[in-house]
Amino acid sequence: MxxxxxxxxxxxxxxxxxxxxxxxxxxxxxxxxxFSLPGKLFVTPTSYVLTDKNGVLLNAAIAADGQWRFPYDADVPDKFKQCILAFEDKRFNYHFGVDFLAMGRALWQDVRYHRVVSGGSTITMQVVRLSRGMGSRNIWNKLKEALLAVRLECSYKKKSILALYASNAPFGSNVVGLDAAAWRYYGNSPKSLSWGQMAALAVLPNAPSFVHPGKNRESLLAKRNLLLQKLLHNHTIDSTTCALAKLEPLPGDPRALPQMTPHLLDRFKKEYPQLLQQQAAAGTSIQTTIDAGLQQQLNDIIAIHHGQLKGNQVNNAAAMVVDVVTGNILAYTGNVYQPQDASLESHVDVLASPRSPGSTLKPLLYAAMLTEGTLLPRQLVPDIPTQINGYAPQNFDLGYDGAVPANRALARSLNIPAVKLLQQFKYQRFYDVLTWCGLTTLKQPADFYGMSLILGGCEVTPYELAGVYSSVARMYLHEKQNHGKWNSADWFMPGYVAGADNRKLHPVAGNNEFAPFDYPALWHTFNAMNEVMRPGEEGLWGLFGSAQRIAWKTGTSFGFRDGWAVGFTPRYCVVVWTGNTTGEGRPDLTGINTAAPILFDIFRQLPSSPWFQPPLSGFGYLPVCHQSGYKAGPDCPDADTLLVSASALQHAAVCPYHRPVNLDASGHYRVTASCVSPNNMQHKAWFILPPSIEYYYRQTHTDYQPLPPVLPGCEAGEGRAIDIVYPEENARIYVPLELSGEKGNTIFTATTRNHDGKLFWHLDEQYIGTTVRFHQVAVNPAPGKHVLTVVDENGETVTRAFEVQSK
Known part of the structure; x- marks a missing residue:
């Protein structure tokens, strides 16, 4: 050197x-x-364009400068190549940017006819002129274009130069580029155009004003037919093709572009900088994972149901379909799309909008408790009037079952059992589970939501809810390949960019050290969600062997503002939302009435798949009391063997409702050793519920056998004979006004094992009444603290302290 x-x-x-x-x-x-050429030739803004997984145009937005200019497309159709080379630059493949023969011919014609007859510019020179702006066509500019064209040929391949031309040539009006022209004039992609259509487009950049209807149409027709004749002469097409192409109509008024996924297009615009940074998008055009056929079906379903919902002034609906295994979004309808009606606010993408989820989070609590082993699938959960620090949840039907199996409580979406379970699990822990799952809309600390967290007291986007349940299904499907371990890499939000790795593009901040669910728990959760009665089918769907099994859940927010339905199979996850973007509630706006019918109409368009297989690991078999669903104890006469999470083998509670009872020889009375000899007793195991639960349980379970009465004169010692159902200890009560404006009453309820006995009621040591058989009293206590006392005929007493709030 x-x-x-x-x-x-x-x-x-x-x-x-x-x-x-x-x-x-x-x-x-x-x-x-x-260095005469800039690093990037074209810096003009381009349209945002979405295509489906097969390249079908879904949506496009006009560029910032008001032009329909699609992003650069390196793939130029062969028909356009043949047409444009025959019409503009037949020696394109052989020159170095300047065709001296063509320029000499053009100069001779200009001198001969004293006007510009032909330009002599090559396609390479035209690319230079397009990149520099449409300047005046004089000799000096021609020389600069020629020099820069040679420079362009030094750095770009012929294929790339032709692609630059096709992407930036003017095609009349505000249409720039072949892709935009094909869709605006023919409503189709360039690859699908015929010879006649492509020839008409190929001559437009030479005279873009010819495209206007009624203006120079004869000249455009003549140019197109002349080009077709050239293609015939150079043996590109045959005579029959040429004749048929000349019969094709010329392009007319520009057509409206497809608007199949307007809300996904808006989402892409917002996420474009992030996608570009992560190299998932190379420009303002992306190929999505959307299936155009399914998308159109989804749009049609939403439109049909919206026509019915509007009768109840329910103006908005949204739905999304996700491929479970890949996490790809297959269809995305963010709202009904009727932009002409501003009152509908159809521009709002509800799939990305936080809304109250109603009961749609209940399966996650059920699965979390099964995982830790403190709950068994059929374990009885109390369903009685409940107050927790002033919070009084109600079931949707305002009724009570006394006690209900946990899986049935989930299938029926009962609120009180869910609150009881959350009280046991702790809402702070459930908050951590939800944030781990990827719900980013829980902006407040856990104490802000409290017990209402399980009933829709927070906000969730339909997009993230679909992400959670598709991840649940995906995680379960991958049990074998994960060797029975928890793999947080399988937990991610859905994506819509074709070819992108959703695990990296949409990860959830989870970790393998904290696994909120295990495979047996998910198995039981899926089956419980599958048992929900489908709308209009009255549970008869299960009688048909061809019926598709779907795990699904509905939700209704407070005030009937949001109707939800989310469901999944091993292949697909679907989420549906109905309501008003304004937040206005409407009667009968419930998940089961408005969202569920849409959900099942969507699933009818999807291929069915076999149901999930039983888990392969992390389980054991446990004897479970048939009546209570708890771990069977020594006094349980009838036990089933149930597959449960391995943790349940250690942490499951023994049945508290079965205990031995001593009866007399006839079996009709309870006795003790103080009045009957043990030799004359019968010893039986009896299913005994607490009085507060038994009171409601008997009303819905006619086969329930209450304890026999005590033999007169014999001290039974069977525990408390009476109980106060409402109010609970230290409850805070608010007594609302009646419609008349007068102060209303609150109803106190008690129960006793002596069903024909009397109860005597006292409020703050003042007698207020006696009840027989039906033990309820209506009272109007003053604001402040009080003590309720109930006494039976045997003198047994039970008390409750409570407080009446003024507001």
């Missing part, structure tokens, strides 16, 4: 001054020539 430098220096010093100046001038000219 040093020797080479010395030799160059030696020769340089020997040069004369004039030659040094000449050499420097040549170097300067070369540097100017090499």
């Amino acid at each position: 040093i020797q080479l430098y010395s030799r160059i220096k030696h020769h340089w010093l020997r040069l004369s001054r004039k030659r040094k100046i000449l050499v420097l001038a040549c170097i300067a000219l070369f540097v100017w020539f090499w």
Whole structure:
């Protein structure tokens, strides 16, 4: 290297001054020539464009400068290549940016006819002129274009130059580029155009004003037919094709572009900088994972149901379909799309909007408790009037079952059992589970939501809810490949960019150290969600072997503002929302009435798949009391063997409702050793519920056998004989006003094992009444703290302290 430098220096010093100046001038000219082109030729804004997984146009938005200009497309259809080369630059593949024969011919024609007859510009020169702006066509500009065209040929391949031309040539009106022209004039992609259509587009950049209807139509027709004749002469097409192509109509008024996924297009615009940074999008055009056929079906279903919902002034609906295994979004309808009606606010993408989820989070609590082993699938959960620190949940039907199996409580979406379970699990822990699952809309601390967290007291987007349940299904499907372990890499939000790795593009901040669910728990959760009665089918769907099994859940927010339905199979996850974007509630706006019918109409369009297989790991078998669903104890006469999470083998509670009872010889009375000899007793295991639960349980379970009465004169010692159902200990009560404006009453309820006995009621040691058989009293206590006392005929007493709030 040093020797080479010395030799160059030696020769340089020997040069004369004039030659040094000449050499420097040549170097300067070369540097100017090499850097005469910008790093990026075209910096004009482009349209945002979405295509489906097969390249079908879904949506496009006009560019910022008001032009329909699709992003650069490197793939130029062969028909356009043949047409444009025959019409504009037949020696394109052989020259170096300048066609001297064409320029000489053009110069001779201009001199002969004293006007510009032909330009002589090559496609390469036209690319240069398009990139520099449409300047005046004089000799000086021609020379600059020619020089820059040569420079362009030094860095770009012929294919790329042709693609630059096709993407940036003017096609009349505000249409720029072949892709935009094909869709605006023919409503189809360039690859699908016929020879006649492509020939008409190929001549437009030469005279873009010809495209206007009624203006120079004869000239456009003549140019197109002349081009077709050239294609015939150079044997690109045959005579039959040429004749048929000449019969095709010319393009007319520009057509409206497809608007199949307007809300997904808006989402892409917002997420474009992030996607570009993560190299998931190379420009303002992306190929999505959407299936155009399914998308159209989804749009049609939403439109049909919206026509019915509007009768109840329910103006908005949204739905999304996700491929479970890949996490790809297959269809995305963010709202009904009727932009002409501003009152509908159809521009709002509800799939990305936080809304109250109603009961749609209940399966996650059920699965979490099954996982830790503190709950068994059929374990009885109390369903009685409940107050927790002033919070009094109600079931949707305002009734009570006394106690209900946990899986049935989930299938029926009962609120009180869900609150009871959350009270046991702790809402702070459930809050952590939800944030782990990827719900980013829980902006407040856990204490802000409290117990209402399980009934829709927070906000969730339909997009993230679909992400959670599709991840639940995906995680379960991958049990075998994950070797029975929890793999947080399988937990991610859905994506819509074709070819992108959703695990990296939409990860959830989880970790393998904290696994909120295990495989047996998910198995039981799926089956419980599958048992929900489908709308309009009255549970008869299960009688048909061809009926598709779907795990699904509905939700209704407070005030009937949101109707939800989410469901999944091993292949697909679907989420549906109905309501008003304004937040206005409407009667009968419930998940089961408005969202569920849409959900099942969507699933009818999807291929069915076999149901989930039983878990392969992490489980054990446990004897479970048939009546209570708890772990069977020594006094449970009838036990079932149930597959449960391994943790339940250690943490499941033994049945508290079965205990031995001593009966007399007839079996009709309870007795003790103080009045009957043990030799004359019968010893039986009896299913005994607490009085507060038994009171409601008996009303819905006619087969329930209450304890026999105590033998007169015999002390049974069977525990408390009476109980107060409402109010609970230390409850805070608010007594609302009646419609008349007068202060209303609150109803106190008690129960006793002596069903024909009397109860005597006292409020703050003041007698207020006696009840027989039906033990309820209506009272109007003053604001402040009170003590309720109930006494039975045997003198047994039970008390409750409570407080009446003024507001």
